Every structure is written in C-alpha cells, then in structure tokens.
Amino acid sequence: MLSRHGSAPRTAAVLGAAAVALVSMTAVGAVLAYDGGAGIYGCARADVDFGRRLAQDPAVARLAAHLDRTAEPGRSCDDDDSSVAVDLELSTGLERADALRTAAGIVEQAGWARRDRTDDGRWCFEKQVAGRAVSATLTYESELRAEPGSDLGLTLRRHGRCLSPQAASTPVPSSTSTAAPSTTR
Known part of the structure; x- marks a missing residue:
C-alpha cells in the first residue's frame, strides 16, 4: 500500500x-x-539572405519613390522549391499605358534588361544578381496581387521565370524607352 x-x-x-x-x-x-532554418527542407539561410538582397534592388526603391511612396516590398521563399520572390504593389493612379511605360523605364534604369513584353499584359525583364538569373515582371490591374487598391505590381523572382500568364489579355502599348526593342510572344 x-x-x-x-x-x-x-x-x-x-x-x-x-x-x-x-x-x-x-x-x-x-x-x-527559424527564419532560414538549417536548410534541411525548404528555404535555407542563403535563400532568405538572397530575398533580402532582392528587396534592396534599386528598381524596388526607385519605383516606390517615383510612383507610390507608401509601397513596401514583401519577400517570400517557397519551402517546396526554395524559389525566392520579392513583390511590390503600387497604387499609382496612372492610366495603364502611362503606369507601365513609366515603370518599365525605371526598371531599365535600375539595370534590368527587357526580355519580352507579352500579349497578356506582362512586361518581363532579367538581370544577374549575385551570379543568379532573376526575372522582374510588371503587371497592371492583375489578379496576381493581393493588395486592394493597387494597380501596378512588380515581382522579382530567382530562377529567372516571369510570372505565369494570368493577367488581362489587353495589348500592351509601345514603350518610349530607349532600350533595345522588345519581342512579343
């Protein structure tokens, strides 16, 4: 007991x-x-650091400074494939043609080369960042953005892929930029 x-x-x-x-x-x-973890699965510390570096790209700061001073970039890293992205959603108040033309010029001035301009409304650029291919996608009034009231979006993605075609199928106006002519898919 x-x-x-x-x-x-x-x-x-x-x-x-x-x-x-x-x-x-x-x-x-x-x-x-832990933010960046040990790299056992998903995003490693290097992926998180690369996302921070992309968020500091001059195109991001210049777009916000010229078109929407309240815009803040958002960073993400997909645990499934370690793809790193930075998104900037802007409320420009500009008409579609003016917003895209202005933003494209700013992105090109920040060192991005125009890769193509698609029939579905996406403008794609590319650049090497720390030896890695990175794409920049400009969209207008796209369902790809989560921020209500925003009309222009910029997405920087490691792996050099433009966003998938989900934007409106309105033709894109000609750019007034002095960069090399773009091709339309």
Missing part, C-alpha cells in the same frame, strides 16, 4: 520528465522554424 508521500516523488519525476520533453520539442521546433 502506497502512502501519499510515496506517490509524490513519482508524480514529481513524471512531471519533470514531461517538462523536459516539452522544452526539447519546443527547442527542436524553434530550430526548424
């Missing part, structure tokens, strides 16, 4: 073991969930 005093040490030992297990699981979870 156990007395009340005999079960107290056992209860304390069980509670202590449970507390140690909980602390251990929390510590392991914190390491795995």
Whole structure:
C-alpha cells in the first residue's frame, strides 16, 4: 500500500520528465522554424539572405519613390522549391499605358534588361544578381496581387521565370524607352 508521500516523488519525476520533453520539442521546433532554418527542407539561410538582397534592388526603391511612396516590398521563399520572390504593389493612379511605360523605364534604369513584353499584359525583364538569373515582371490591374487598391505590381523572382500568364489579355502599348526593342510572344 502506497502512502501519499510515496506517490509524490513519482508524480514529481513524471512531471519533470514531461517538462523536459516539452522544452526539447519546443527547442527542436524553434530550430526548424527559424527564419532560414538549417536548410534541411525548404528555404535555407542563403535563400532568405538572397530575398533580402532582392528587396534592396534599386528598381524596388526607385519605383516606390517615383510612383507610390507608401509601397513596401514583401519577400517570400517557397519551402517546396526554395524559389525566392520579392513583390511590390503600387497604387499609382496612372492610366495603364502611362503606369507601365513609366515603370518599365525605371526598371531599365535600375539595370534590368527587357526580355519580352507579352500579349497578356506582362512586361518581363532579367538581370544577374549575385551570379543568379532573376526575372522582374510588371503587371497592371492583375489578379496576381493581393493588395486592394493597387494597380501596378512588380515581382522579382530567382530562377529567372516571369510570372505565369494570368493577367488581362489587353495589348500592351509601345514603350518610349530607349532600350533595345522588345519581342512579343
């Protein structure tokens, strides 16, 4: 027969073991969930750092300074394929042709080369950043943006792919930029 005093040490030992297990699981979870993690799955620290570098690209700062001073870039990294992206959503108040023409000129001045201008309304640019191919996609009134009220979007993506064609199919006006002529797909 156990007395009340005999079960107290056992209860304390069980509670202590449970507390140690909980602390251990929390510590392991914190390491795995750490911003950039250990690179076991998904985005490594290098991916997170590259996203920060993209967010500091001159095109991002210049677009915000010229067209929407309240715009702040957002960064993301997809855990499935470690694709890094930076998005900037702007409320320009400009007509479509003026917004795209102005933004394209700013992006080109920031060192991006126009790759193509598509029939579905996307303007694509490319640049090497830290030895990696990066694409920049300009869209207007696109369902690809989450910010209500924004009319112009810029997305920088590592892996050099323009966003998939989901924008409106209105033809894109000619650019007044002095860069090399673009091709239309």
